[in-house]
Amino acid sequence: MSDPADVLDAQDAVFEIYVRMNDDSEKDYCFNVTINDSFDKLLKIFDSLKISLRPSIFYNQRPIGFKISKSPGYLTDNGGLLFDNNADKLTQNVKLSDKISDYCWPGQLVLPIWEENYFLSYSIISLLLVWLYTDLPDFISPTPGICLTNQLSRFFANLAQHFNYDKLAQDLFAEIQPHQSTKLIQIFFFIIHIVKIAFLYFALSLGIFNPYTINPIKMRKIVAHDKLDEAKKLELIALGWTGTRRSTLDEYREFYKDFKIKQVGGIVKASKLGLFEKLREPGVFLDDGEGFQSDLNNTTSLKDLELDSSKFILNFDWFAIIGENYEYYLDNESKDKGQDVRNYRRYGPLISNERIEKIVQGRKDKGKELKKEK
Template sequence: MLDTKEEEHATTEEPTFDVYMRFNGDEERDYCFQVHLNTKFGDLMEIFKVLPLNLSPSIFYDRLPIGFQLSTNPGILTREGGLLFGDDADKKQYLKRMNNDDVISEHAWPGQLIIPLFSKKKYLQYSVIVGLIVWLYTDLPDYISPTPGHSLTTMAVKGVSSLLRKINQDQMADNLVESMLEPVPEVMQWVFFAFHIVKDLIIYFVLWVGGFNPYSFTKKPAPIDRDDLLRIGWTSAKKAPVFDFSKEYRQYKVKQVGGTLKAYKSGVLDSIKDTTVTLGAGEGFQTPLCAKLSKDKVESDKFYLSYEYLRLQEEAFQKRHSTLSDLEFARQYKHYRRFGPFDAPKEFASKAQERIKISTDQEKKEKEQKEKKRD
């Protein structure tokens, strides 16, 4: 939606930085927003009030969150020094409940993931469960049902056939009644009942996972415009899952050298076999907020974040793409927000690649030890 350099970098009097907000409890919907240095977690509530969508995990949750959680999962380090979130980012042990009055910049790294916390609609959930059970009860085989011939399915068929007769579709109505309501053997009644069980389970599953999650049953969302989107820091970019990054990165590197054959001969294919590494405790987003790393951390085999690192990484991107048109710059910056850098300077990429190699070597060593024990 925001597709110019001006829109990607909304002009404000104070600096901004990016954070990511998870929508609908879906790791493929981690959207990027720009916030100010003094933005509080409670201010993020405006996102859910402005966007004309239900962004809760499912119909069984309130539309507006009651608070926010900061994901402290260390993250996934890419080969070029970027950070992704990974599958465990929303696990309970990594979620830190934040007060709405907490200032985001005092607790979160730029690029860190924030997960909204929603209140459950337990009454609605239980009502749906009871409704489906009642529906299932009415569909019991007639020969054991206390109320034979009064199933909701039967009533629905009779209602539809009545409507068909009113529009002079008697033959269609007769066929419907004959196929659905004619007496059938007991075995077939149990087959139909099993079908109704599966039907109810599918309905509940679709509701549970958010397959049907309307904004509201009673009102339409208010219209929004460009100013509304800029006010909430909308960028339209969303963070890539690890699989998507690896696929995109490998395709980029192969294309960069002229195809698969050249990539194989030049050793590129072998070098991009491992594109990411899962960081451990204290690394990545678990690094204490600091402007510059101490000497022992710089020389460590672990990967630590610092504001200096993020600043230099951003400056490298800006310099590399400074000659692009506004439209092309916006496109590249959206790609950068989604995947991280693809052609990072050596000082960034080498540190990341060393960390990946350490992890790969350790995995090989552990595998060899297991094989020796088997022998």
């Protein structure tokens, strides 16, 4: 079997991993790391990028550590490994001082561990509850007439009075007197207010509204000074940033189907070749002990996979043949190397060779047998 260090050295001692941003499976971004980098280097990503990468406003911007996804993954038809839906459920914690190459296969997913910002969380919740209290129906509230709408009406009434618009001021003051509306109307508007508060809370907790900071002065400074100039680009490159996001399984299936149809010359030809049947499942979900769950120190080789591909034990020989095959494609067949490299990082390899196809097909056949047994 090829020594792991030799395989990685052949790639200039650099390999790629994916880091999940915003705790969102659609935001797994590719980074280059060296075989000597430790996990604490990844913290620089969150210090350098002045954008909100946390799950929501209720968390700190900087993670306190990292964990490795140990979900086996999804083996594609061309030998790539994508992350399945359990990628964030089967994990292993690591120390910041640990070397990434001691724990991660090339292409493996790293998940930040986020710490809740309790002060900000409780402050926002308290503010929402106070806002809810101010809108209690007058017939229930110990302090009727203090809602925000009334405060605004009172302000404009005083303003109208100051400029001698006495009739307008009188009407506005009349509107904010307690018990002006019936109990039913008060309850109706309070229910609307509850729905509004609930929507705001869930928008914050789900990260729909997730600014880098809620301090407007700090935000203005960031906008003014943190620009994507040449120095910032060099800084991001030094961090290993590639700007490419790993596809979800659904995105991969859709893209690969379109890719294969174009490759054969259109829908009609694809249908005649029986391509649609083959593309119903362009890969296979791996089981325990396979894929990214394989032991990094295992002694298997490519020959072992060729002899028995019913269990896909990952090894560095596999990455070597995938890399060599794709490099050959880039050097001899690619029409747009830049786009092909981005596609490789996003979807995995889109081409293969006979040896790769045989191993993948063997594992897919085993998967079909297991389905029948179930």
